[in-house]
Amino acid sequence: MSLQNRIINHFTTSIQTQHDTLASLSELIEFASQRLVATLLNDKKIIACGNGRSAILAQLLSSAMLNQYERDRPSLPAIALTTDTTTITAIANDYHFDDIFAKQLRALGQNGDIMVAYTDGNNSANIAKAITTAHDKDITVIALTGNNGGMIAPLLNETDIEIRVPSNSSVHIQETQALITHCLCGLIDHQLFGG
Known part of the structure; x- marks a missing residue:
C-alpha cells in the first residue's frame, strides 16, 4: 500500500x-x-482519568472546563487525576499502579461529583478500581469506552453512562473520544452560558 493510500485509509x-x-x-x-x-449547577466538580493517550483526553476535558473551550467564560471546576506525576508515582511505588486514580479519588472526590473515565476498551485495572471507588463515594461515572467495553462495562451501574465508540481500533476510538469530548465541552458551554 502506498503512503497516499495509507493516508486515505486512515x-x-x-x-x-x-x-x-x-x-x-x-x-x-x-x-x-x-x-x-447538572453536576456543575449543584456546585460539584468533574473528575477525569485515563491511561496513556486517554490521559490526554482527561486533561483536554479538564483544561477546557478550567480555562475555556471556544469562548471566554467563567472557569468550571474540573480535575484530571492524570497530571500530578509526583502523586501518581508515589502511589504506584508505595501501593500499586492500580491505585493511582482510586487513592486520589478517595481524597478529592465528594458525593455528587461526576467522574469521566476514558479507556479504549482495554482492561485497565486502575480505571476499574476508580469506578468502584466512585460508586463507594456516590460519584456518578461517565465512561468513554470502545471495543466491547472490556472490564469496565460490567462495573457500571444504572446511574452511570457508557459512551462506547463502535470500533476495535484504539487509534480511531481515541480520535472519536476527542471529538466526543469537544462535543461535551460545547454542549456544556451552550447549556450554561447560552449562544
Missing part, C-alpha cells in the same frame, strides 16, 4: 468510526452533557 476509517458513533450515540452524548451540567 482518514476514511476514522470518518466511518465517527459517523457510526454519531448515528448510534448522539442522544447518549446529549444526555451525558446534561448530567455534567
Whole structure:
C-alpha cells in the first residue's frame, strides 16, 4: 500500500468510526452533557482519568472546563487525576499502579461529583478500581469506552453512562473520544452560558 493510500485509509476509517458513533450515540452524548451540567449547577466538580493517550483526553476535558473551550467564560471546576506525576508515582511505588486514580479519588472526590473515565476498551485495572471507588463515594461515572467495553462495562451501574465508540481500533476510538469530548465541552458551554 502506498503512503497516499495509507493516508486515505486512515482518514476514511476514522470518518466511518465517527459517523457510526454519531448515528448510534448522539442522544447518549446529549444526555451525558446534561448530567455534567447538572453536576456543575449543584456546585460539584468533574473528575477525569485515563491511561496513556486517554490521559490526554482527561486533561483536554479538564483544561477546557478550567480555562475555556471556544469562548471566554467563567472557569468550571474540573480535575484530571492524570497530571500530578509526583502523586501518581508515589502511589504506584508505595501501593500499586492500580491505585493511582482510586487513592486520589478517595481524597478529592465528594458525593455528587461526576467522574469521566476514558479507556479504549482495554482492561485497565486502575480505571476499574476508580469506578468502584466512585460508586463507594456516590460519584456518578461517565465512561468513554470502545471495543466491547472490556472490564469496565460490567462495573457500571444504572446511574452511570457508557459512551462506547463502535470500533476495535484504539487509534480511531481515541480520535472519536476527542471529538466526543469537544462535543461535551460545547454542549456544556451552550447549556450554561447560552449562544
